Amino acid sequence: MLAERLLVLRGEARLSRRELAERADVSHAYIGMLERGEIANPGGPRLDRVARALGWADYHAMLSSTETVAPRPDAEREALDHDRRTWEARQEALLEERLAELRGLFLEARADYAAMLRIMQAVLDRERTGRAGGPPPATTRP
Numbered sequence: 001m002l003a004e005r006l007l008v009l010r011g012e013a014r015l016s017r018r019e020l021a022e023r024a025d026v027s028h029a030y031i032g033m034l035e036r037g038e039i040a041n042p043g044g045p046r047l048d049r050v051a052r053a054l055g056w057a058d059y060h061a062m063l064s065s066t067e068t069v070a071p072r073p074d075a076e077r078e079a080l081d082h083d084r085r086t087w088e089a090r091q092e093a094l095l096e097e098r099l100a101e102l103r104g105l106f107l108e109a110r111a112d113y114a115a116m117l118r119i120m121q122a123v124l125d126r127e128r129t130g131r132a133g134g135p136p137p138a139t140t141r142p
Helices: 004-011 017-023 028-036 044-053 061-062 076-130
Strands: none
Touching: 004 028, 004 061, 017 028, 017 044, 028 044, 044 061
C-alpha cells in the first residue's frame, strides 16, 4: 500500500525521485526502494520527512487519506483565495481600461470617417459646379 500510495503522490506532485529525496533529506535510492516495496518496515521519522516533502502533516495523514494532493492549511487557502480575487479584480480593471481605450479609438475613427465623407462631398460638389458653369477641368497632354 505504501509503495503504490507514494508513487501516486509523487506523480501528482510532479516530482522526480531525486527532487523528492532532496526535499525530504533522504537518498533517491531510499525513495525508489519505498516505491518498489522493498523496505518491510520503513522508519517513521524518515517517512514523516517524505510525507512533509509532499505537503502532508505526517505519514499517518498521508497514508490514511484517499486524496492525491495534501490538504492546504486554512491560512494558505485564504491567502490563495485573496490572491485570486486580487488578480481577478486587476484583470477586470485592465479589461475596463482597454474597453475605454477601444471606445475612444472607435469614436475617433467615426469622426475621421465623417470628416472624410464631408471632404468627398465637397470635392464632388466642386466638380459638379465646375462642369456646370465654370472653366473645364485642366487636362494634361502626354
